[in-house]
Amino acid sequence: MKDEDHLKHIQDAINKLPEEFSILEEQIDIELQMAYFDMARKQRNTTPDDTLLAQAKLDLYNPEISLEDKKELLVKLAGLDDVEAFRTIEAFHKQASNEIKSWSVLALQESRMVIQSSLLGEQQVFISTGLGGKGQNIRYFVAMSHNDSDCSFNETQRKLLESEFRFFLNESEGELEEIDFHGNIATAVFLFPLKQNLHTIFKSFIDECNQYGDFLSEDVIITNVKKLALDELQEFINKNRHDREQN
Structure with missing residues (x-):
């Protein structure tokens, strides 16, 4: 009975979703997703630097920049309502190494949702799971x-x-x-x-x-x-x- 009640609550929440929503297609480890969204939440409380885009275009490809710093740059870019920021993430994603590839997927998806929300004037719903979807x-x-x-x-x-x-x-x-x-x-x-x-x-x-x-x-x-x-x-x-x- 407890399991059935739990399933009912999940189904009720699903039924309240809008007709249009996006599902992450790639299979990305849940812990990595949680780490991404935790960093994103913290970064949203900071004011973006006016030089962020120019800095990112250089630092994302700089072998001297640490992996963690590159992850932070991608998160910051993803929060910008800016097509150029999306294109910057997209270009980096196409050649990203395996150690940061999944992170760039999440940044690309978030950036797309931010821009769509701005253009359509309504909040977009994004659903992600460990096994992805289609x-x-x-x-x-x-x-x-x-x-x-x-x-x-x-x-x-x-x-x-x-x-x-x-x-x-x-x-x-x-x-x-x-x-x-x-x-x-x-x-x-x-x-x-x-x-x-x-x-x-x-x-x-x-x-x-x-x-x-x-x-x-x-x-x-x-x-x-x-x-x-x-x-x-x-x-x-x-x-x-x-x-x-x-x-």
Whole structure:
């Protein structure tokens, strides 16, 4: 019941979103995103230097300037309502090294939103997750398990699970990007419309699969933060089953 209430609160918040919103497409570590927005929040309390743009065009490419100072420059540029600032970030992003590439993606997205908000006269909504998205779809990672912990998915069950999953996603304007089977665990990465009720769709999908042998557990792990490793999944599944048996 607690989990269902939590899901309901999330869905209520999603339903209140405006019709137009932007989703970060790239897959960027959540901790890095938090560090970016924390720096952005602090920088918004400072007055931009009139020489910032000229300084940034030189310092962003200067090997003597530290990585942290370059990150700060990108954050400051992203907060400017200035097309030239956007172009400066864009140019740097195209040749940025891996150690600052994701940071420049966030700065570029924020700069775009600042300029759009100014031009349209209304605040733009930007949604970011660890796994990113596409269009107005969020990317999710899901892990499903066999009802019998000692039994692997057989070939028939694998084909059924994949075909039914594709069908339910297509019906909801979602998209299956990848699916893998690891013994008694199935993992998948998929895109799904933010405003659709994912909980309801998954329940229907599991019910449909279980008409053919009741082989799929109703307990699933869904996240938009990151892909989980098999050992993490197995530990979570074992703990969940142990807790249920104790109750």
